[in-house]
Amino acid sequence: MSIKIVTDSASDLPLHFFQEHDVQLLPLRVHVNDKEYLDLETIQPHEVFEYIRHGAHPKTSQAAPNTIYDTFESIVKNGDAGIYIAFSSQLSGTYQTSVMMQQEIKENYPDAKIEVIDTKCASLGQGLVVHYAVQLLKQQLPFEELVEKIKAYSHHMEHIFTVDNLDFLAKGGRVSKTSAFVGGLLNIKPLLHVEDGKLIPIEKIRGRKKVLKRMVELMEERGQDLASQTIAISHGDDEHTALELKQLITEKFGCQSFIINSLGSAVGSHAGPGTIALFFLNDTLS
Known part of the structure; x- marks a missing residue:
């Protein structure tokens, strides 16, 4: 029996990752x-991002229930076990729907081994959990031990990010509207993190370079053994700034392994152009 990893497109991993590591992708839906x-x-x-720049307001919806069910069923019919590493339940209904599909599978296939993990993560925070799961698969761990280790990576994943304007997240209900503010004229940049799967604004900082510097400071405060980790950076169509942040991190901590990728269509619809997000572990996990 093989163990198959499944995740959704909110993980913001590049397409080649899914192909190279045999990870099954559940696409979220975008309405524009x-x-x-x-x-x-x-x-x-x-x-x-081009639609947004031209005034469109994309909306998103969870992965289709039939797609989730069919993916689980194909794994079971092949005699394999599956682990779905899901987008935070606080930001999408996909996790709840996948649990219902898991229950249906177990009713129809009583011996099925399908685990659904609420990562409480988003974007490449979720993607990094998938990355570590792929590495763990190589160790040929028992199914239950693999599940527990993936949950541990999820629990210890840090998200530090900035957006050009919180209005995108507020309109989509991803942060409290009372937390949203327009700071563009004053060059004020909000800094946020993820707490129990929710997006929480933590600071307001004047200037892009100061925001990047502060992100690195928070990384130093929260991270452990950073030089040996894979660090992830996602961006809202702003690779130049993502690479600038990578350089700051490399100079500060000596990190060598990075995953850098654009926000996907689903997450990008809510975060908007100009978003820069940083992900790393706050504990050393073996």
Whole structure:
């Protein structure tokens, strides 16, 4: 019996990752200009950011229930076990739907081994959990031990990010509207993190370079053994700033392993262009 890893497109991993590591992808749905698209399948992140720049207001919805069920069923019918590493339940209904599909599978296939993990993570925070799960698979651990280790990585994943304007997140209900503010004219940048799966604004900082410097400071305060970790950076169509942050981190901590990628269409629809997000572990896990 093989163990198959499943995740959704909110993990913001590059498409080649899924292909190279045999990870199954569940696309979230993006709605823009009265059309529905599948994230990473029928719409790409740069297209979403262009729509936003031209005044569109994309909305998103969870992965289709039948897609989730069919994915689980194909794993079971092949005689394998599956672990779905899911987008935070605080930010999407996909986790709850996948639990219902898991229950249906178990009713129809009583011996099925399908585990659904609420990572309480988003973007490449979730993606890094998937990355570590792929590495753990190589150790051929028992199913239950693998599940517990993936949960541990999820629990210890830090998210530090900035957006150009909190209005995008507020309009989508991802942060409290009372927390949103318009700071563009004053060059004020909000800094946020994730707490129990929710997006929480923590600071307001004047200037992009100061925000990046503060992100590195928080990384030093919260991280452990950073030089040996894989660090992830996602961006809202702003690779230049992502690479600038990578350089600061490399100079400060000597990190060598990075995953840098654009926000996917689903997460990017809510975070907006100019978002920069940093992900790392706050504990050393073996």
